[in-house]
Amino acid sequence: MSKKDSVSDAINTDATAVTQLALTVFRLNGALLHWGDRLVEPLGLTSARWQMLGAIALAEAPLTAPQVGDTMGVTRQGAQKQLNLLLEQGLVEVKPNPAHRRSPLYVLTAQGLALYRKADALWMAEVAGLAKVIPAAQAGAATQTLESMLHQLQPVNTSLEIKS
Numbered sequence: 001m002s003k004k005d006s007v008s009d010a011i012n013t014d015a016t017a018v019t020q021l022a023l024t025v026f027r028l029n030g031a032l033l034h035w036g037d038r039l040v041e042p043l044g045l046t047s048a049r050w051q052m053l054g055a056i057a058l059a060e061a062p063l064t065a066p067q068v069g070d071t072m073g074v075t076r077q078g079a080q081k082q083l084n085l086l087l088e089q090g091l092v093e094v095k096p097n098p099a100h101r102r103s104p105l106y107v108l109t110a111q112g113l114a115l116y117r118k119a120d121a122l123w124m125a126e127v128a129g130l131a132k133v134i135p136a137a138q139a140g141a142a143t144q145t146l147e148s149m150l151h152q153l154q155p156v157n158t159s160l161e162i163k164s
Helices: 001-043 048-058 063-074 078-086 110-135 135-151
Strands: 090-096 105-108
Touching: 001 048, 001 110, 001 135, 048 063, 048 078, 048 090, 048 105, 048 110, 063 078, 078 090, 105 110
Parallel strands: none
Antiparallel strands: 090 105
């Protein structure tokens, strides 16, 4: 086998492994959304709305719809749709944005914060079971790998080029 063939085989092996990782992430995303929907349904939430509440709750300052979307990896339009539903439910409120008049800031209402805390408590109770079968070191390694992949795939401007 030539050196060129072994390099090509290594690249194919790496590409296959990354492809398997991506497919697993797609399946995991679907499973997490389904699992999350069941978890927070008793609270009158969906995974999508829980994500939006979480983005706002965990932020250090109020967020715009595009910022909420960026934080949770969804489009601005997807975030806006869920924020509008949360607004109707009285779980978030709109504040003026001095930096951009047409892009308001979203904050949790007292009711929204209380509901987020209930969802978080449900999550913590359930995730304790997962933590028993997925050790911290394994979770940390997986997180690091996924963050590397995310860093490579997130568009900086509008470029879809893989960063090397």
